[in-house]
Amino acid sequence: MAPNAPSEARSLEDPSVWVDLYGDYLYRFALARINDPTLAEDLVQETFVAALKSRRNFEMRSAAKTWLTAILKHKIVDCIRKRQRERIIDNEEALDRNLEAFFNEDGNWKIHPPKWENNPVKHYEQKEFLDILFDCLSGIPQRIARIFMLREMEGLTTDEICKVMEISATNCWTMLYRARTALRSCLDLNWFGRGL
Amino acid sequence: MLMMPKCREASRLVSESMDRKLPLFQRVVLRLHLRMCKYCHRFEQQLLKIRQISRHINQHIEHLDTSISLSDEARKRMQSAIKTHSGTF
Known part of the structure; x- marks a missing residue:
């Protein structure tokens, strides 16, 4: 860890080290969810580019690795969503x-x-469970899934989410309620309820 | 005149209580409801479980197979994409 520490600290300002420091790690993460090497590479590359765009907003908040992983997770969910468009509840009223x-x-x-x-x-150590969780997340409307991930995976506060997503606190609580309820029933059907 | 919330309302409050500290009155009626209603209680336990699992995912991904790595070709492509876009943003 020690030899990496200085570069980790500087890495947000210096995108040229991102591929060396985080490339493999992000690729493994993407591949574990997507099972398609070419697509996984594309997602990692898109993650780097998206990260460049929004670098300034996040500089103060988190370590580069955490932040890049967060972007990648959103990309993975979007990607699974595109693949399975037909069975997705894509409007919030239907949800x-x-x-x-x-x-x-x-x-x-x-x-x-x-x-x-x-x-x-x-x-969470079982690949199959994680596949189902990401699948369930991909099945709910994009904006709601995003808010859920920011809250429950990245651990942002409601206030922080309101700023990032430009919504009111009340709106945020409502969307988290919908997301949790939808995920709960999806996990019910696809994981916990199996074998019943 | 204590209005007990119905399950629909209680389930909403369960979720909201995970995002902020509820006002005292709501907190009290929710706890009372949960004590009496096993389904809402179960609902709360399940939402907390989902939270626990979601937060753990960030640690889980540390255990990925380290023998997998990017190809040199992909690595170069990404380096050059970063270089191109660094100037743009």
């Missing part, structure tokens, strides 16, 4: 109708959240 279906007219659960039996603590 709401989906959400409403869980409750009956007097506001109680109509479809009860089932128990998540398929337990092991370390889902």
Whole structure:
């Protein structure tokens, strides 16, 4: 770690070291989600270019690696979304109708959240689980998926998200609610509910 | 006159409570509701689980297969893309 530290610290100002410092790492991450070497390379390259564009906004906030990985994750989700356009709820109203279906007219659960039996603590170490999670994320409207990722993966606060996405706090909470509900039911169907 | 939220409202409050500290009244009625309603309680546990898993993903990716690396050709292409765009932005 020590020999890398100085270059890591300077790396935001100096994009010429990005490929050497983070290229392989980002490529592995992309390949693990996308399973297509050429496409994975393209996504990494797009990540670098997107990073150049928005470099100034992020300089103060995070280490270059964290920030590049965050950009790459958004690109991966967008990419999976493009591939599977047909089965995607791409408008936010449809997502709401989906959400409403869980409750009956007097506001109680109509479809009860089932128990998540398929337990092991370390889902996140299982490639298959991560594939399903990214797949589920790709299936919800882009803006909502983005907000979810900023909040739950990158750990930004609502205030920070409001600035980045230019929305109100109330709007942000609503979208996070929709995202979480949609993901919960997607994971229900595709992971936890398997074998029932 | 304590108005207990219905599950629809409770589920919304569960989510909102993960993003900010709810006002006292809402916090109290939500906790009461969750104590009585196993489905909303379960809903909350599941949202927290999704959060836990999502946050862990950043650590998980440290364990990727290190034998995989970019080809020299791709590396050069990226270097030159960065060089081209560095001047532009």
